[in-house]
Amino acid sequence: MSLHDRLKFNKGLKKKITNKNRDFFLFKEWLNKGGAKYPDLYFKKYSDSERGMHAKKKITSNTEVMYIPHNLLITDDNSSKYSELMGIDLDNINNSSLIKIALYILDSINDNDNHYQPYYNILPDDISHLPIFWNDSTLKLLESSDLIRDINARKNMLSKEYNKLCEICELFAREQTLENWLWARSIVGSRNFSININGIQKSAMVPLADMLNHFRPAETRWGYNDSKGGFTMTTLKGIKNGAQIMDSYGRKSNRKYLLHYGFVMDDNTESDGSCDDDILIEIPGMQYSKKVYVTKDDFIEKLMPTLRLANRNSNEFDSNPNRSSIISKRNEVAALLSMGNIARNMLIQFPKTYSQNVLDLKRLKGFSKERNAINFVKKQKELLLFMKKLADDMIPVVAFQDISNDEIDEKYRDYININ
DSSP states (O other), X not given: OOHHHHOOSXXXXXXXXXXXXXXXXXXXXXXXXXXXXXXXEEEEESSSSOEEEEESSOBXXXXXXXXXXXXXXXXXXXXXXXXXXXXXXXXXXXXXXXXXXXXXXXXXXXXXXXXTHHHHTTSOSOOTTSGGGOOHHHHGGGTTOTHHHHHHHHHHHHHHHHHHXXXXXXXXXXXXXXXXXXXXXXXXXXXXXXXXXXTEEEEEEOTTGGGOOBXXXXXXXXXXXXXXXXXXXXXXXXXXXXXXXXXXXXSOOHHHIIIIISOOOXXXXXXXXOBOOEEEEEEOOSSSOEEEEXXXXXXXXXXXXXXXXXXXXXXXXXXXXXXTSOOOXXXXXXXXXXXXXXXXXXXXXXXXXXHHHHHHHHHOOTTXXXXXXXXXXXXXXXXXXXXXXXXXXXXXXXXXXXXXXXXHHHHHXXXXXXX
């Protein structure tokens, strides 16, 4: 069988051999020679930058679908010339385990004889889907979102890491640029697995396993199997023939998914109905403002206590020893008005409306960074619109219905759960 015939990354589809296709074939060959086992899975490429793993046949629950032996893993035990020169100074830096892996990759990636070269060759050169690499035109799509602050903070953190490494290792400073570091560190940050090897927690790059895309609830469980001497992945549910097999990157907000992995979930709701998507709210105060991240599930408990205190009149200053609970109906209406005004004012700060974002998303297909940026902003506006609607709907309930404080709290919970 020719090389061309063997390149079936897309089931039943033979693609013209390109350098990347050949790299994938050599990667698969390297996995097989190294003892990896994944008999029920196959690669599928959706585009030059998008790929995943699919089932060759129907797979039942509790089936081990992947085994990657220890000799194919890159862990923080892999030593580089840089880490040896840095010595104990490296251990004193935050995220030292991830940094050690990034240093090893940079030290060995240009060595054609290195054991991991087939793996390196299939790693993406272009990781501009990650926000820290976005250009000004893409960042502009975030409008006035607080995510811009997080992007700048992450770039600053990684730049400080680079400067610190340059400070403690002259050779690293001579051989590696900031651009090299941002690439390697981002590759490791978005692909590493936290595993336990013989009772010791390790960070590891796991070739092949890092190709699985994200889905919740988790369809697989994974970890290091000491008796088998390698990384294993087992199904938690049945997988249909031809279906994509997914991993869970953990329960996170879309803020973290976008910042660290470069994607936004269209529906990030958990099976229990909760959602971790958040927005940074600035609560104006009498002496100083307070900033807090809130979600749909917790904005009442995070915002209302401060707004109740800020809206007390002279008769209410010492009327309630429990400062987080409802003070009075008058005060509660005033606090709800304040919350609605905060949401309205934040919505006004965005150059585009929610409806305009919806129309923009209809024009954009696939998983482009532009679509992710607009989708993230749209979801933040959804949360603000929900806060505004709750305030508007609950004000007449609190003001005119004969209900107790406990019943008001219950109505808040019911409103959030129903909507």
